Amino acid sequence: MSGNQQVFHEHRRLLFSVAYRILGSAADAEDVVQDAWITWSSADRSHVADPKAYLTRIVSNLALQRLRSTRHQRETYIGPWLPEPILTTTGTTTDSADAADAVTDAESVSVAMLVVLETLSPLERAVFVLKDVFAFSHAEIAQAVERSEAAVRQAARRARAHVQARRPRFIADRTRQRQVTEQFLAAATGGDINTLMELLSPDVTLWTDGGGKVRQALKPVVGAQTVASWFAAITIVTYQGVSPADMRAELTEINGGPGIVFSAPDRVVAILTLDHDTTGRITTIHNIANPDKLHAVNNRALHDIATC
Template identity: 70%
Template sequence: MAYVPQAEEVARLRFDLAARRPVHPMTAAFGEHRNLLFSVAYRILGTAADAEDAVQDAWMKWSAADRSEVADPKAYLVRIVSNVALDRLRSAQARRETYVGPWLPEPILTNAAEDPATVDLADSVSMAMLVVLETLSPLERAVFVLKEAFGFSHGEIAEAVERSESSVRQAAHRAREHVQARRPRFHADRARQREVTERFFAAATGGDINTLMQLLSPDVTLWTDGGGKVRQAMRPVIGADKVATWFAAISTRPYQGVEIADMTAELAELNGSVGIVFAGAGRVIATLALDLDHTGHITAIHNVANPDKLGAVTIRVVRQV
């Protein structure tokens, strides 16, 4: 398989560049934009594993290209990864239609201290936004991501997705209207998000239904993604009573074969916001992300427990936020 620089190798590459050590121009250009390529692919695809594969494909195409005629490596690489991601998304959508239970995006660990751009892009990578993007067509999704999240012009996007500029403008307009009609209308600040998440965690693990009812919006929706691999709710759980009861029941029995007493949980930055990572038996077993309204009540809960979707969380050390 062709070599592609991984994240830790990119870090070493940056050190070499700073120290003015010789680095192959092809590797240097790719390494410089690797994080951007993953960010674009992840927002288009909604899965970290597929995004990494798209970056791998982009590297192979970049390696085989005649780079003597490439005036702008960044634009060229974004074009490659966007088209690869579009192709992968079209085939993935068919599989998602037969998915067992609700389908949620793969959670990823983010860290604003390491990557200041995370703060500005937090909304575009949030679980709630990625769920909304799932309702767009592949072209609309790619155009929206490139325009709204990364600020590419319509002309640049047209080149990237190999469409006319007029069709890109139309797709951007449709996508923007669609997203604005469905996206959460309030974004809690970090302190409020952390406070509510901590209170929710304490109440849920302690089986405190009264506190859960105080935290939950009356029409709160719980989405649980087990993918048929682990036992989860097969349909969205709607309403404060049902959601509170669901979590209270969880605290009284083993979860995925792990006793509650043997389970650990930490607050972590998931998809640009404070979330919860549950671990036990030497593995990450679930993540939780909460959406809040302007009053601080929880309007949606995204619970990912499918082990196939926890790789991006498992392979990194979960740090306390």
């Protein structure tokens, strides 16, 4: 491996993490990282004092350009648009500071947070990710997105206020999140509607993304009774041509938290992520079934989502 390849390889995880949070698409993020490699390999690096900052600037600018070019596609998307899920690893630690950082990293890449980021303008989203998630300075971000520092500060203020008003309130106890997810999975696959009702908040909302490729609800499904009935039917209803007997459900880490992967013998057919309130009850369920968004999970690619 050459020197420039080694340098790029050292920062590749960071570059994907930045691009994915800006774009909400693993496929687009991988494309952006590949484009960054092409730019890096052909650039005059004799005056590059900080390769990490230089590469982050390239990736951020490329991601921002791509986000702008895909904006119309997302605005005309069939049904709710949800991000492309990824399998993640947050690791384990006994250090309290590291544990707090892991929770913050997990929140910043959660499906719920990416949904909130989708409501920002492309510039606001890029600035928020670089400033509030990766702690870059306003001056560094201004270089990355090719804007004035004043414009970046203004975008950062707007984005932060918008996100703070809409961001979900997570319970920090990851053990409790996993317990509730396990209980939900057992109740759904057992057709236990009573337990599902106990686990769901009365005003729980289910968002489904089929992208017009598979049949899904085109509007959010609201209310514990309706949502519980939806999932209790897993044991009796054929889904995407897969009979209940052939459907396998697996608990795993998705976008920084516990999630569920539903698989047929030959493919992943859907993933679920759950949001919880401070008591652990489920407030929101995101169901992603668009096959175009399941490639990363199908390929079992594992991503480290740490921001440093």
